[in-house]
Amino acid sequence: MSTAAAAPGSNYLTNGSSVSSWLLTKDHKRIALLYLLSVTFFFFIGGIFALLIRLELLTPQGDLLQADTYNKVFTMHGQVMVFFFLIPVVPAVLGNFLVPIMIGAKDLAFPRINLLSWYLYIVAGILMLWTLALGGVDTGWTFYTPLSSQFSRTNVVMAAVAVFINGFSSIFTGLNFIVTIHRMRAPGMTWNRLPLFIWAHYATSVIMVLGTPVIAITLLLVGFERMFHLGIFDPALGGDPLLFQHLFWFYSHPAVYIMILPSMGIVSELIACFSRKRIFGYSAVALSSIGIAVIGFLVWAHHMFVAGISLYAALVFSFLTYFVGVPSAIKVFNWTATMYKGAVTLTTPMIYAIGFLGLFTIGGLTGLFLAALGLDVHVTDTYFVVAHFHYVMVGGVVMAYLGGIHFWWPKITGRMYPEFWGKLSAMIGFVGFNLTFFPQFIVGYLGMPRRYWMYAPEFQVWNVLSTAGATVLAVGYLMPLVYLTWSLRYGPVVGDNPWGAVGLEWMTTSPPPTENFLEPPVVTWEAYDYEHIKEVPVAY
């Protein structure tokens, strides 16, 4: 299906400019840009709720929002950010754009299903916005029963349907990646030569395909119980509320890895490129992605230690949770070892990657605190937990995502962003992030519970620091939005390989042609062959 493209010098951006050439496109690169716009939109919706939370918590009294409104605000913040930003952000944007190019394919295996996945995301997103317009949901993003199935007076079913539909978008993306990586690699692109970005997306896809159906059906059951009073989770009807938590976290703990694994893939690419070295322990980093995908499914009940599960189950899940730290640690050590004696250059993407390393390490290590059965009792449902998962989700995923966006921006758009503003925003984001979330570790350890609109006055100083940090962080996120948009028109035009990086995506034009490569590539070299690459002129 060679398209009508073929005009010399045309690329995927110039190949058709009508609305339908975008909305009906089967080009994975255009679908990636559709996703880029939509996830950015939802990021700012979720961000508005975050700012409302921080403003309310500026003072110990509940003075800005009503108590019920506050419940809805933190619920909508969580649901929008988790399901409509963090889960799709890296796979559906950068993964969509890069997976076929990095393995030397023309497109994903199922281009129509790829487009369908975006439409499902949009339908789910509109349902979620509609839920918001009707007053939102107050169950927390976790939809815990029996609150969600019996007692909440808000639009739980509609939000659950939105998440259900969005799940299929995720399943289709995962399915597409698995088939593409298995069957469409260029000649010579063996499994041992795959970029680690591809390994990470492969592992993520496996989790998407195996895990997402479970949450989809669980939320459907919540809807059935709510509407038809089927006794599944409500003890009054003969159900078991802990069953909901088991099923919910069977997906939602691995979902953390759906979010973080693709980001780890980005970080591997960035650190190798800006250390000018082959990644240390390539196979260990590749296999640790698979290890995380498998073990990540066996740890979920660490969210339920105080919920009344059996002590024996708690012991098993606590042990396995420590165990899942091992593959993550392997990655962190190998990235560090890659930088050791490398020719490190502190470009914007590299600053984001190093920021990721530090923040993810703190997020991961505090996860081990929470895996300890005794300590967990003290900090469950406090701000310590909130700080922990924001270090992983925001400090980890968002830092890596922004690093990746900067790194591949010249490939995606054909133009370079302003490096000075890039570095500045990366550093502002890092400072703002720590100012926002580090105080939450302290105030959580001191005993401030999450999900309350009022708190004891002695916690105020930490909350003021956190809110101040959030405004700095917001600046760090708004700046790239401005200068990246600016660079679309005014950024200097770049060549095929501005970073002097290895990888098939740098061997085609910037932006790539619709069919990705004018000549089908044949791979004869190992991944990250920086020691042997001949010097390429670099832009920074």
Add this chain to the structure above:
Amino acid sequence: MSIGHVSPIRTYILIWAALMLGTIITVAASMVDFPGPLNAVVALAIATVKATLVVLFFMHVKYISYKVNIIVIVSAVFWLFLLLGMVSIDYVGRAFS
């Protein structure tokens, strides 16, 4: 790449009829009060038979030949048992706590 197996319409109708029969039996069985835990056992047994029919015929698992597809199916079923098994650690363990 082969297009895969094409089943005659008759097969689909027969399987659909069998599934409907299964539904009727489920409803009928729910009217009978079996002793002890047998109510759940009977309902789950019928559901398992129906699910097997769907997987084998509607999802064409009966006709596959690629080894990799078999691996996929076996791991998917294994994953289901992983979920059920690990949840059981909690439910069985509570009796001893």
